[in-house]
Amino acid sequence: xxxxxxxxxxxxxxxxxxxxxxxxxxxxxxxxxxxxxxxxxxxxxxxxxxxxxxxxxxxxxxxxxxxxxxxxxxxxxxxxxxxxxxxxxxxxxxxxxxxxxxxxxxxxxxxxxxxxxxxxxxxxxxxxxxxxxxxxxxxxxxxxxxxxxxxxxxxxxxxxxxxxxxxxxxxxxxxxxxxxxxxxxxxxxxxxxxxxxxxxxxxxxxxxxxxxxxxxxxxxxxxxxxxxxxxxxxxxxxxxxxxxxxxxxxxxxxxxxxxxxxxxxxxxxxxxxxxxxxxxxxxxxxxxxxxxxxxxxxxxxxxxxxxxxxxxxxxxxxxxxxxxxxxxxxxxxxxxxxxxxxxxxxxxxxxxxxxxxxxxxxxxxxxxxxxxxxxxxxxxxxxxxxxxxxxxxxxxxxxxxxxxxxxxxxxxxxxxxxxxxxxxx
Amino acid sequence: xxxxxxxxxxxxxxxxxxxxxxxxxxxxxxxxxxxxxxxxxxxxxxxxxxxxxxxxxxxxxxxxxxxxxxxxxxxxxxxxxxxxxxxxxxxxxxxxxxxxxxxxxxxxxxxxxxxxxxxxxxxxxxxxxxxxxxxxxxxxxxxxxxxxxxxxxxxxxxxxx
Numbered sequence: 022x023x024x025x026x027x028x029x030x031x032x033x034x035x036x037x038x039x040x041x042x043x044x045x046x047x048x049x050x051x052x053x054x055x056x057x058x059x060x061x062x063x064x065x066x067x068x069x070x071x072x073x074x075x076x077x078x079x080x081x082x083x084x085x086x087x088x089x090x091x092x093x094x095x096x097x098x099x100x101x102x103x104x105x106x107x108x109x110x111x112x113x114x115x116x117x118x119x120x121x122x123x124x125x126x127x128x129x130x131x132x133x134x135x136x137x138x139x140x141x142x143x144x145x146x147x148x149x150x151x152x153x154x155x156x157x158x159x160x161x162x163x164x165x166x167x168x169x170x171x172x173x174x175x176x177x178x179x180x181x182x183x184x185x186x187x188x189x190x191x192x193x194x195x196x197x198x199x200x201x202x203x204x205x206x207x208x209x210x211x212x213x214x215x216x217x218x219x220x221x222x223x224x225x226x227x228x229x230x231x232x233x234x235x236x237x238x239x240x241x242x243x244x245x246x247x248x249x250x251x252x253x254x255x256x257x258x259x260x261x262x263x264x265x266x267x268x269x270x271x272x273x274x275x276x277x278x279x280x281x282x283x284x285x286x287x288x289x290x291x292x293x294x295x296x297x298x299x300x301x302x303x304x305x306x307x308x309x310x311x312x313x314x315x316x317x318x319x320x321x322x323x324x325x326x327x328x329x330x331x332x333x334x335x336x337x338x339x340x341x342x343x344x345x346x347x348x349x350x351x352x353x354x355x356x357x358x359x360x361x362x363x364x365x366x367x368x369x370x371x372x373x374x375x376x377x378x379x380x381x382x383x384x385x386x387x388x389x390x391x392x393x394x395x396x397x398x399x400x401x402x403x404x405x406x407x408x409x410x411x412x413x414x415x416x417x418x419x420x421x422x423x424x425x426x427x428x429x430x431x432x433x434x435x436x437x438x439x440x441x442x443x444x445x446x
Numbered sequence: 447x448x449x450x451x452x453x454x455x456x457x458x459x460x461x462x463x464x465x466x467x468x469x470x471x472x473x474x475x476x477x478x479x480x481x482x483x484x485x486x487x488x489x490x491x492x493x494x495x496x497x498x499x500x501x502x503x504x505x506x507x508x509x510x511x512x513x514x515x516x517x518x519x520x521x522x523x524x525x526x527x528x529x530x531x532x533x534x535x536x537x538x539x540x541x542x543x544x545x546x547x548x549x550x551x552x553x554x555x556x557x558x559x560x561x562x563x564x565x566x567x568x569x570x571x572x573x574x575x576x577x578x579x580x581x582x583x584x585x586x587x588x589x590x591x592x593x594x595x596x597x598x599x600x601x602x603x604x605x606x607x
Binding site: 383385388399408443444 | 450454460488489509572
């Protein structure tokens with residue numbers, strides 16, 4: 022596929038230390054938008070990231086030059102599309118630490134990926150009285166599928182609680198994860214608190230008891246180097262759209278032997294090997310889990326997003342986020358009465374910062390900031406059990422990515438100061 | 447541009463937000479209802495006392511955004527001393543006004559403050575915030591009319607009034 026000749030920030034090679042954010046910003050056309058008369062300050066990447074020019078270009082190139090249905094077509098375009106689709110799968114497999122391409126299943130998102138595990142592995146392996154351990158800081162996507170499964174199977178949900186500082190409270194973990202535990206669902210990075218969880222340690226303990234570990238990587242995968250084998254997880258799910266890729270595409274990693282033993286999730290074309298009125302046999306991995314025409318265009322496009330991230334370097338991305346998150350925490354703390362939820366230590370957290378103002382509701386904060394061109398998120402962030410544990414009904418959340426710099430943090434702080442004057446409380 | 451922002455957070459609304467009316471707990475509560483807005487977590491409790499068909503006093507306790515607090519405060523100011531039929535009629539007018547439906551806003555002075563809520567219409571996700579107090583009160587009134595004194599109701603803005 023033709024790439025743009027423009028010398029992009031990512032193309033300038035691996036930068037050491039902090040990123041050249043000016044160059045990176047220039048790669049993202051949407052950041053040139055004016056919002057309510059102001060420069061767009063996009064601080065909502067934890068919800069969905071923006072896309073660099075290369076990714077937008079790759080999507081249009083796909084439809085211009087190679088669109089066709091994949092796998093069984095015998096013509097040139099079908100071959101092009103199939104090659105690009107499977108190339109993207111190999112790229113994902115490499116990106117998460119060099120797993121086998123057959124261990125990568127394309128889904129519609131993290132949510133569908135987790136539902137797939139619950140609906141197949143869960144249906145097969147969870148029975149009455151079995152325990153499923155879920156942390157208190159899970160996004161609803163890694164809570165509700167397990168809750169519903171437990172209801173269907175008369176299984177028991179056990180909670181791994183959080184501390185007041187927003188870490189997982191592991192003091193009782195030896196009694197929570199036991200021989201009754203069949204599955205542990207844990208987020209790699211909290212979408213509300215930013216906390217990075219010791220998933221490796223939890224996985225070791227879970228495996229000692231023969232339990233399977235499901236990691237929710239929706240927040241972690243976009244922001245740090247990733248090796249799912251080192252993490253020791255059995256399943257790991259994440260979403261393309263939070264890491265420069267298109268919407269509507271999720272990635273599920275599953276250990277080969279688990280995937281092979283699992284029944285298909287959906288039935289139809291593409292996922293079969295032989296069909297007659299007497300018998301149906303299913304296709305091999307990974308196609309067994311990809312019934313119907315998949316999201317070809319977005320899968321192919323995601324390849325370009327991963328290439329962009331790799332040129333930047335995930336270790337550099339992480340280093341940059343530690344720097345900017347530290348700066349943001351320091352400046353937010355300077356506002357009297359403003360309360361940050363989650364760890365203050367930047368090494369133990371990612372770039373999603375939830376905060377509350379003692380007098381101004383998160384929705385009013387968000388509305389006011391929007392009038393100044395600043396996009397943040399406000400609400401319960403699809404994590405109501407966590408909100409309850411924190412004693413909050415809602416928070417405001419600013420989240421950072423590779424295209425944010427100190428000037429964005431400064432814009433946020435200036436607007437928050439102005440907001441307090443505006444509301445006069 | 448902050449023109450639309452000022453449209454929503456009009457001076458009257460900010461005044462109600464900064465010093466909400468109806469904060470004093472009642473000596474005698476005849477009905478109480480709780481409401482919540484599931485999408486943003488706003489919570490409200492509306493208590494009232496009654497004398498036959500008249501709502502004699504009201505207490506509003508709202509934990510929410512400026513719009514929901516201001517709307518609750520306006521409610522407290524408006525409905526006190528009205529008959530329940532009048533209360534329901536006012537709630538209906540407010541609801542239609544917020545949803546942008548055709549409605550004649552009476553030329554009463556008490557609608558002066560209430561009509562300031564119209565600016566919220568430019569912010570569709572916030573309409574529920576402005577509705578919350580009214581949905582909750584209507585629920586309380588309905589329950590009261592059905593069950594007499596000491597009734598409790600519950601509403602959410604998903605109920606759509």
